[in-house]
Amino acid sequence: MGKLTIGCFASLVGSTNLDFAVKLSAAAMEKGHKVDLWVSGNGTMISIKDQRAFKDYSSLEKPLKELMAKGLNVTACEACAESRGYHADHTLEGVKRFSMDWYLGSAFDADRLLHIGGE
Amino acid sequence: MATTKLGFVVQRPGYKSENPKLALTHAIASQSVEIYLKDGDIVTADIAFIGDGVLNCLKDQKAVENYDLNSTESHIKMSLLLDLNVLICREDLDRFGLTESDIVIDAPEFGADMEVKVVPYAEITKMMEDQDHLLFF
Numbered sequence: 098m099g100k101l102t103i104g105c106f107a108s109l110v111g112s113t114n115l116d117f118a119v120k121l122s123a124a125a126m127e128k129g130h131k132v133d134l135w136v137s138g139n140g141t142m143i144s145i146k147d148q149r150a151f152k153d154y155s156s157l158e159k160p161l162k163e164l165m166a167k168g169l170n171v172t173a174c175e176a177c178a179e180s181r182g183y184h185a186d187h188t189l190e191g192v193k194r195f196s197m198d199w200y201l202g203s204a205f206d207a208d209r210l211l212h213i214g215g216e
Numbered sequence: 217m218a219t220t221k222l223g224f225v226v227q228r229p230g231y232k233s234e235n236p237k238l239a240l241t242h243a244i245a246s247q248s249v250e251i252y253l254k255d256g257d258i259v260t261a262d263i264a265f266i267g268d269g270v271l272n273c274l275k276d277q278k279a280v281e282n283y284d285l286n287s288t289e290s291h292i293k294m295s296l297l298l299d300l301n302v303l304i305c306r307e308d309l310d311r312f313g314l315t316e317s318d319i320v321i322d323a324p325e326f327g328a329d330m331e332v333k334v335v336p337y338a339e340i341t342k343m344m345e346d347q348d349h350l351l352f353f
Contacts, residue, residue: 104351106238137242138234177238197245201259202252205220210349215235 098129099208104200106215108139110154114213115143119157121211122169133207135200137174138215141181144173146189158189165191172199217256222246223347224261225340226269230288231279236272239263239353240291247298262301262347264340269353270308273319273332293323296330303343304334 103122107114115136122132136143143157150156165171175194178184185194193199204210224243230236243261250258265273272288279287295302304319322331344350 106235138238196248197242198249199252200242201222201246201249201261204222204349205218205249205253205257205259207349210222210351212349212351214351214353215233215238 098131100131100133100206101125101209101211102133102135102200102203102207103211103213104135104137105140105213106136106138107213108216109142109148109157111139112216113155115140115157116155118211118213119160119164123160123164126164126167126169131168131170133170133172133203135172135174135203137177137197137200139177139181140215141173141178141183144171144178144188144192144194145183146187161189162191170203172203174200219258219260220349221260221262221347223344223350224263225344225350225352226263226265226272227267227352229268230272230277231283235353236269236288237291239351240288240295242351243300244291244294244298246300262303262343263295264303264305264343265308266305266337266340267308270304270312270314270319273304274314275318275320289320292320292332293326293328296323296328296332297326299328299330301343302330302332303340304332305337305340306334307337309334 105118172193246261277287277289279285
């Protein structure tokens with residue numbers, strides 16, 4: 098089985114790119130692959146806990162928690178998060194926060210890298 | 217010992233979105249990635265500006281004066297200081313009526329030895345073919 102690294106820089110609300118990234122992570126894990134998900138820029142919005150789910154906006158806390166329990170590795174860019182006021186004490190349990198070199202480190206031994214840029 | 221080559225391709229103009237700056241800051245992060253790797257393993261970063269992305273390379277940007285932000289120009293210069301390979305598409309510069317005198321070429325004030333390379337798109341294609349992974353911004 099392989100390793101897939103996904104980098105997503107798009108916002109949780111305002112696009113469905115993160116929805117796609119999470120669904121792709123689930124599909125890859127279902128096939129037995131290891132998945133690292135890096136979120137940077139506006140993508141760090143996914144790392145905030147206790148977001149209220151409305152039917153008109155993407156809400157990924159529930160599937161993200163389920164996937165992390167199965168081994169999905171989610172890391173948010175710490176500087177991108179802090180600059181947006183997303184502090185460590187309000188980060189979804191299980192989501193790690195590191196600097197940008199973490200993404201490159203994950204890419205190092207990834208069999209495939211899927212980079213989804215921001216809006 | 218292994219090397220993974222990453223190609224950062226910037227195709228959007230600066231300041232309209234965060235993408236070009238994130239491309240550069242992530243590429244620069246290749247200089248500190250070793251903490252996540254085994255001894256001797258490295259990640260390299262090549263950067264290419266194509267399409268509207270070449271506008272990021274205009275010199276004398278006033279980001280500090282206008283936005284109190286580090287300019288994309290300063291990030292390009294930092295990339296040169298760190299000996300990253302920075303390519304700019306000649307055809308796209310021509311499309312905007314820009315010449316090498318309009319863009320960042322070097323960064324002697326940063327102590328950089330490297331210079332930006334203005335090259336035909338065919339050369340950027342070659343660079344991309346040589347990478348393990350490509351990241352489009």
